Amino acid sequence: MRIISVNVNGIQAAVERGLLSWLQAQNADVICLQDTRASAFELDDPAFQLDGYFLYACEAEVPAQGGVALYSRLQPKAVISGLGFETADRYGRYLQADFDKLSIATLLLPSGMNGDEDLNQKFKLMDDFGKYLDKQRRKRREYIYCGSLYVAQQKLDIKNWRDSQQSPGFLAPERAWMDEIVGNMGYVDALREVSREGDQYSWWPDNEQAEMLNLGWRFDYQLLTPGLRRFVRSARLPRQPRFSQHAPLIVDYDWTLTI
Numbered sequence: 001m002r003i004i005s006v007n008v009n010g011i012q013a014a015v016e017r018g019l020l021s022w023l024q025a026q027n028a029d030v031i032c033l034q035d036t037r038a039s040a041f042e043l044d045d046p047a048f049q050l051d052g053y054f055l056y057a058c059e060a061e062v063p064a065q066g067g068v069a070l071y072s073r074l075q076p077k078a079v080i081s082g083l084g085f086e087t088a089d090r091y092g093r094y095l096q097a098d099f100d101k102l103s104i105a106t107l108l109l110p111s112g113m114n115g116d117e118d119l120n121q122k123f124k125l126m127d128d129f130g131k132y133l134d135k136q137r138r139k140r141r142e143y144i145y146c147g148s149l150y151v152a153q154q155k156l157d158i159k160n161w162r163d164s165q166q167s168p169g170f171l172a173p174e175r176a177w178m179d180e181i182v183g184n185m186g187y188v189d190a191l192r193e194v195s196r197e198g199d200q201y202s203w204w205p206d207n208e209q210a211e212m213l214n215l216g217w218r219f220d221y222q223l224l225t226p227g228l229r230r231f232v233r234s235a236r237l238p239r240q241p242r243f244s245q246h247a248p249l250i251v252d253y254d255w256t257l258t259i
Contacts, residue, residue: 001029001030001252001253001254001255001256001257002026002027002028002029002250002251002252002253003028003029003030003031003032003104003144003146003222003250003251003253004023004026004028004030004031004032004248004249004250004251005031005032005033005034005106005146005147005148005220005221005222005248005249005251006019006031006032006033006034006220006243006244006246006247006248006249007033007034007035007108007148007202007203007219007220007244007245007246008033008034008035008036008243008244008246009035009037009244009245009246010035010036010037010038010064010244011033011036011037011038011043011048011069012037012038013243013244014243014244015047015048017241017243017244018241018243019243020048020050022241022243023050023071024050024051026250028071028073028250029072029073029074029257030070030071030072030073030097030104030257031050031053031070031071031072032068032069032070032104032105032106032146033068033069033070033071033106034068034106034107034108034146034147034148035066035067035068035108035148035244036057036059036066036067036068036069037064037065037066037067038057038059038064038067038069039057039059039063039067040057040058040059043055043057043069050071052073053071053072053073054071054072054073054074054075054076055069055070055071056069056070056072056076056079056095056097057069057070057095058081058082058092058093058094058095059092060090060091060092060093061090061091061092062090062091065091066091066092066093066108067091067092067108068092068093068094068095068106068107068108069095069106070095070097070104070106072097072104073257074099074257074258074259075259076097076098076099076259077098077099077100077259078097078098079095079096079097079098080095080096080098081094081095081096082094082095083128083129083132085128085132087121087124087125087128088125088128088129091108091110092108093107093108093109093125094106094107094108099257099258099259100258100259101141101142102141102142102143102144102255102257103141103142103143103144104143104144104146105143105144105145105146106146106147107129107145107146107147107148107149108147108148109122109125109126109129109147109148109149109150109151110122110125110150111150111168111169112150112168112169112174113150113168113169119168122150122168122174123173126174126177130177130180130181133145133181133185133187134185136225137185137186137225142224142225142227142228143224143225144190144222144223144224144225144228145187145221145222145223145224146221146222146249147220147221147222147223148219148220148246149178149219149220149221150168150169150203150219151169151170151174151175151177151178151219152164152169152170152175152217152218152219153175153178153179153182153189153218154175156196156197156198157200157201157217157218158170158201158216158217158218159199159201159213159214159215159216159217160215164217169217169219170217181223182223186226187223187224187225187226188223188224188225188226188228188229188232189221189222189223190221190222190223190224190232190235190251191218191221191222191235191237191249191251193224193229193232193235194232194233194234194235195235199214199216200218200237201214201216201217201218201237201247202216202217202218202219202220202237202246202247202249203216203217203218203219203220203245203246203247204216204217204245205245206245214239218237219246220237220246220247220249221249222235222249222251228253228255231253231254231255232251232252232253233252233253233254234251234252235249235250235251235252236249236250237249237250238250
């Protein structure tokens with residue numbers, strides 16, 4: 001099973017850069033998109049369809065903000081939109097597809113980089129979603145959360161960590177939140193399960209120097225329930241081609257998706 005997760009920073013612009021033709025060639029079972037900035041009605045357009053895939057979307061109440069989407073080769077048993085709390089649902093930040101014994105979700109957190117209000121929204125959603133994840137541990141099924149979280153958990157997840165400790169994305173409370181999920185709660189970071197190498201980033205500031213010097217941050221994850229740990233086969237963050245400020249995260253699992 002191959003799952004691809006990518007924050008597209010607006011699906012229209014990403015498609016214009018060749019996103020769909022690239023995805024079509026990747027042989028993925030499920031593709032999770034974040035920050036589509038499009039309504040479900042807009043995504044019904046043939047321009048956004050992938051041959052051989054079902055497409056599902058969760059839109060924000062405010063046009064051209066947030067939004068997530070999911071392509072799946074298999075038609076899921078159920079699709080759940082939203083989490084039941086305002087911090088997620090108003091901005092179309094969560095969509096979940098249920099298969100046999102496994103649920104796959106796409107999740108978008110605020111970046112926190114756009115002022116105090118944005119950062120406060122991020123902290124509130126982190127708190128709400130953390131409590132949700134804690135409860136989910138009691139469920140008798142496996143989960144994969146494809147999250148564009150805008151948090152670099154460790155020093156090796158960011159190029160200039162010393163200079164970034166007061167910057168949203170690497171603040172102490174954000175990192176502590178990730179430590180709680182991946183440490184105390186026992187969720188598995190798929191990439192780190194197979195690689196401890198540095199310089200593996202998924203987001204770069206929008207400037208030429210950041211590109212040239214690889215001044216990146218790792219903001220994008222596939223977080224797994226503990227039962228999936230032994231099924232992670234490979235994970236990678238290819239820098240090219242790129243369709244937004246974010247790199248795709250491609251993870252292969254020794255798991256056959258069924259309904």
